[in-house]
Amino acid sequence: MAKADGVLAWPLHLAVLAVLLALNFVLPDYHHGIMARILVLAVFASGYNLLFGYAGLLSLGHALFFAAGLYGAGLSMTYLGAGPIGGFASGLIAGAIISLMVGLLALRTSGVAFMIVTMMFAQAAYLTILYFNAWTGGDQGLVLQQAARVIELGGIRIDLTDPETRYLTAWGLFAVTVVLMLVIARSRFGRVLVAIRENEERTRMLGFDAFANKLAATVISGTMAAAAGAAYAILFGYVGSTFASVQYSILPLLWVLLGGGATVLGALLGTVLMYYLVDGSSDVLQAWLPAWKLSHLGVVGVALILLVLFFPKGILGTVRERWARALP
Amino acid sequence: MAFGPHLLLATLEGLVTAAVLALTALGLSLVFGVMRIVNVAHGEFYMLGAVIAWWVASLVTGHPALGFLAALIVSPLIVGAVAFVAERVVLRRLEYNPEATIVATIGLLYLLQQAALTFYGADARPVVAPFNFRVSLPWFGYSGYKLSVIAGSLLLLAITWFVLTRTRIGLVMRATQYDRETAQAFGIPVGRVYGGVFALGAMLAAVAAVLIVPISQAHYLMGLDPLLLSFIVVIIGGLGSLRGTLVAALLIGLSDGIISMFFSPTLAKIIATLAVALVLVFRPQGLFGVAAR
Numbered sequence: 001m002a003k004a005d006g007v008l009a010w011p012l013h014l015a016v017l018a019v020l021l022a023l024n025f026v027l028p029d030y031h032h033g034i035m036a037r038i039l040v041l042a043v044f045a046s047g048y049n050l051l052f053g054y055a056g057l058l059s060l061g062h063a064l065f066f067a068a069g070l071y072g073a074g075l076s077m078t079y080l081g082a083g084p085i086g087g088f089a090s091g092l093i094a095g096a097i098i099s100l101m102v103g104l105l106a107l108r109t110s111g112v113a114f115m116i117v118t119m120m121f122a123q124a125a126y127l128t129i130l131y132f133n134a135w136t137g138g139d140q141g142l143v144l145q146q147a148a149r150v151i152e153l154g155g156i157r158i159d160l161t162d163p164e165t166r167y168l169t170a171w172g173l174f175a176v177t178v179v180l181m182l183v184i185a186r187s188r189f190g191r192v193l194v195a196i197r198e199n200e201e202r203t204r205m206l207g208f209d210a211f212a213n214k215l216a217a218t219v220i221s222g223t224m225a226a227a228a229g230a231a232y233a234i235l236f237g238y239v240g241s242t243f244a245s246v247q248y249s250i251l252p253l254l255w256v257l258l259g260g261g262a263t264v265l266g267a268l269l270g271t272v273l274m275y276y277l278v279d280g281s282s283d284v285l286q287a288w289l290p291a292w293k294l295s296h297l298g299v300v301g302v303a304l305i306l307l308v309l310f311f312p313k314g315i316l317g318t319v320r321e322r323w324a325r326a327l328p
Numbered sequence: 329m330a331f332g333p334h335l336l337l338a339t340l341e342g343l344v345t346a347a348v349l350a351l352t353a354l355g356l357s358l359v360f361g362v363m364r365i366v367n368v369a370h371g372e373f374y375m376l377g378a379v380i381a382w383w384v385a386s387l388v389t390g391h392p393a394l395g396f397l398a399a400l401i402v403s404p405l406i407v408g409a410v411a412f413v414a415e416r417v418v419l420r421r422l423e424y425n426p427e428a429t430i431v432a433t434i435g436l437l438y439l440l441q442q443a444a445l446t447f448y449g450a451d452a453r454p455v456v457a458p459f460n461f462r463v464s465l466p467w468f469g470y471s472g473y474k475l476s477v478i479a480g481s482l483l484l485l486a487i488t489w490f491v492l493t494r495t496r497i498g499l500v501m502r503a504t505q506y507d508r509e510t511a512q513a514f515g516i517p518v519g520r521v522y523g524g525v526f527a528l529g530a531m532l533a534a535v536a537a538v539l540i541v542p543i544s545q546a547h548y549l550m551g552l553d554p555l556l557l558s559f560i561v562v563i564i565g566g567l568g569s570l571r572g573t574l575v576a577a578l579l580i581g582l583s584d585g586i587i588s589m590f591f592s593p594t595l596a597k598i599i600a601t602l603a604v605a606l607v608l609v610f611r612p613q614g615l616f617g618v619a620a621r
Contacts, residue, residue, distance in 0.1 A: 058427050105609045112366050112426050113608050116559060120605040123556060124598050131594045246552065250434055257431065293449070298442035304435030308428050309421060 009328050013182055016265060017175050024167045032167060038268075038275050039170040040231050041251075043177045045259070045267035047224030048252035050181065053261030054190060055217040056197025060249050061118030064102065064125045065222035067244035068095040069229025071129070071136065074239030077148050079135075084151050084160055088230045095226020096219060103218035107211060110200075119249065126244040141240025149234055166235050173231050174268070177224060181264045184220070185328040193217055194262070225252075254300060257307050260314030264328055269315055274303065333467035338589035339582065344474045344543070346581020347481035348536045350574055352554050353561035354488060355532030357573045360562065362505040362525045365424050368433040370533055371555025372440035373411060377403050377534025378546035379448045385455045393458035396542070403538050404531040410440075411530030415523045424522075437551070444548035452550075457542035477539050484535060489570065501525060533558075556597075557584075560604040566614025576614075 020039070027035060044066055051057045072094030073087035082090060106117040129136045136142070151158040159165055184190045192213050195203040204210045233239045242248070251274075259270025278296045285294040307314070313321060320327040356370045380403040385395035414436055422428040459476075462469035492498040503511045504521045512518045533554070537546075544550075561580050565572030580600055587596035607614065 058430070060430075105605070108609050109612060112430075113612055115427075115430060116366070116563065117605045117608045120556075120559070120601045120608075124601040124605070127594050127598045127601065131592065131598060253431070253434075292446045294442065295445065297438045297445065301435045301438030301440075301442060304438065305418060305432055308431045308435065309418065312428065 008326065009182065009186070013178055013264060016268075017171075017178060020171055020174070024164065024171065029163070032163060034275065034279070036163070036167040036170045036235065037232075038271050039167075039174040040228050040235065041255075041275070042268040042271040043174055043231070044225050044228035045252045045255040045271050046177045046181055046264075047221045047228065049256045049261060049263075049267045050184065050193075050224065051217055051221040052253065052256055053263070053266070054185065054197065055193040055214055057214065057217070058115050058253070059106075059118040060115045060246075060253075061102070061120075061122030062222075062225050062252050063244050063246065063248035064118075064122035065095050065099050065225035066229040066232075066248055067125060067129070068098045068222070069226030069231075070233045070239050070243050071229075072226065073230035073233040074142055074144060075135070077144055077234075078142055078239075084149055084234045087234055088227075091226050091230025091233070092223060095229070096223045099219045099222020099226070100215075102222070103215045107214050107218065119246070122244070122249055123246065126241060126246075129241045129244055136241065137239070139241045141238055141242075144233060144237040144239065146237070149237060160235055161237065170231065170235060173227065177227075178264060178268075180224075181267075182328060185262075185264055189213065189216070197262075250300075254304060254307075257312075257314055258303065260316030260318070260320070263314075263316035263320060266314055266316040273315075274300075277303070330467075333465075334589065335586070336465070337468065337470075338586045340470060340474070340585075341589070342582035342585020343478055344581075345584055346578045347478045348540045349554070349557055349561055349581050350577035351481050351484060351536035351539075352533045353558040353565075353573050353577055354485065354570070355529035355536075356558045357562045357565070357567065357570070358492075358501075358532070359526055359529035360567050362501055363424060363522055365419065365426060365429040366433070367526070367529065368430055368555070369414075369436040369440060370529065370558060371551030371553070372437050373407050373530035373551075374533040374537045374554045375444060375546075375548065375551035376407050376410065376440055377537035378541040378550060379444050379548065380406050380534070381538040381541050382453050382455050382546045383448070392456035396455060396458040396538075399455065399541075400535070400538050404534040407534035408527040408531040412523050412527040415526040419526070420519065420522070441548055441551070448546075448548060450548065452545040452547040454545045455538075455541045471543075473542060477543070480539055481536070484532075485574070488532065492570065556601065560600050563604050564607050564614055569614065572614055 020035075023035060024032070044062075047065070048059070048062050051059055069091035072091035076082040076090040077084075077087040080086075102118065102121050106114055106121065109117055130138050133140075146161050149160045151160065160169060192203065192208050195206075195208070196210050196213060200210050229243065232243075255270035255274055256267055257270070258274055259266030259268065278299050281299050282295060285292070285298075311318070316327065352370070352374055355373075356367060359365065359367050359370070381396075381399035384399040384402045385392070388395035388398050418432050418436070419429055422432060457473045459473060461472040463472050463475060492501065500511075500516055500521055503514070503516060504518055504525075508518055511521075536554075557580065561573060561576045564580065565574070565576030584593075584596045584600065587599065
């Protein structure tokens with residue numbers, strides 16, 4: 001059976017990546033910009049998926065890791081004169097260090113306590129960003145100048161503010177993420193994470209170090225979120241405290257729930273659908289019921305409740321259960 | 329002003345915060361204690377209480393005290409009804425699975441915010457205080473209404489304590505908390521107790537909001553702060569421990585008042601959120617709770 005999975009899984013995921021690459025050349029301007037954003041956010045969702053979907057750890061504080069990357073890149077580029085590559089690297093390092101610290105502390109708890117501890121750490125970081133508003137710009141945020149967002153290596157000049165380059169960079173980051181997730185999901189490490197999710201006690205009895213595996217998952221997940229945050233800062237040139245707020249901890253949860261936890265493509269599917277649902281529905285609802293002031297709040301609220309009541313496995317989770325048992 | 333009067337002012341402000349916080353956190357603690365679920369929408373019941381208080385007060389003409397009294401009675405009742413329906417329609421179907429209920433109450437949080445935005449709007453509006461006099465201290469005058477908020481909260485806390493420990497309703501609730509299956513076997517309608525407890529928790533948040541709304545204004549996004557502060561209080565005090573909740577509310581309220589006055593409100597919140605995370609990590613039963621059975 002394992003052999004049959006291998007035959008199908010790689011072509012399927014590579015085909016999806018090829019379609020996304022092709023979209024670069026056919027999408028109209030508006031959707032082209034949105035898709036670039038979605039690809040970066042899907043990296044964030046994939047990182048969340050590793051921890052929530054595969055390892056079964058529900059974090060309510062992933063905005064902290066996204067913000068670590070965002071500010072790691074934004075602050076080093078604003079104050080230390082780092083270029084995009086240096087900024088991205090500092091974002092990744094910040095994310096890795098912070099997720100290691102949070103993991104070491106928060107993984108001592110489990111269940112509800114884990115959710116609240118992660119939420120509290122994220123909230124403390126959000127407030128810290130506001131507290132040091134002289135440096136971070138507080139809720140106004142910082143705008144990264146266009147000149148700082150250009151890579152110059154030897155004779156090659158890559159302008160990351162150009163829409164086409166931006167899309168391809170976002171696509172490249174997402175492609176790396178998909179390959180990484182696919183490798184992890186099918187590796188021994190990924191299977192141990194699923195075993196921990198299903199029955200931690202038994203996994204430990206079988207001789208696996210549950211804490212070390214969960215810590216590794218937290219650090220990889222946090223670093224992926226930070227990569228998304230750093231890329232977001234560099235590609236879209238804005239760093240603001242909204243991205244560290246509770247809302248950005250809940251959004252990846254929603255995306256993964258919708259797309260399907262513990263599926264590699266679920267993170268992308270959920271992000272695309274939810275982004276367009278919020279984006280599209282607000283126009284329709286505004287036109288239809290202008291007096292009701294319907295915003296993303298109502299859409300997100302309804303989506304969360306309906307998903308958890310009637311569709312707890314998400315779209316790809318249900319597909320896998322019914323038709324494609326081997327979907328990683 | 330010198331340091332002494334400053335400290336007194338900070339202490340008084342802290343006591344007002346602590347009094348309202350104790351009521352709100354007690355609601356959250358009750359729901360967690362009996363139902364074993366974390367209600368992330370708790371802050372939105374607080375917000376709903378404040379918004380409905382404004383609506384009721386704006387309907388009543390005459391002396392502001394009449395409007396306030398009407399709000400004090402009507403607002404918790406409406407909020408309790410909303411919570412009861414939400415519990416019966418959504419949470420019951422999830423069979424109180426901890427992760428699913430958290431996701432569902434996050435959904436409820438957004439829905440209630442949307443409802444407030446739709447029917448109340450994005451403005452912040454105050455309710456006129458029922459009376460207005462200043463208690464003159466040697467160094468400064470202090471709002472008599474704020475002092476009566478402290479007294480009112482203490483009275484409501486005493487009533488809640490009486491209901492929980494000295495009446496049949498409280499006995500039934502404690503029995504359900506202690507052992508759900510046995511309670512059911514003894515003919516206690518556990519489902520209705522759960523609905524009632526969820527409604528009661530929401531009503532405590534709503535009544536706290538009605539008390540505070542003449543001081544701070546009603547706004548559709550006002551629920552996040554009381555939610556986080558209630559979490560902090562409930563966790564530091566020990567989950568499900570009534571006395572711990574009160575002590576922790578006093579501790580958090582006072583330190584919030586004093587740190588806000590001498591340093592900055594944001595710093596006070598940073599310290600409190602970090603403290604709670606560390607308490608959960610290193611002493612999960614809370615500072616005053618006993619280890620779980």
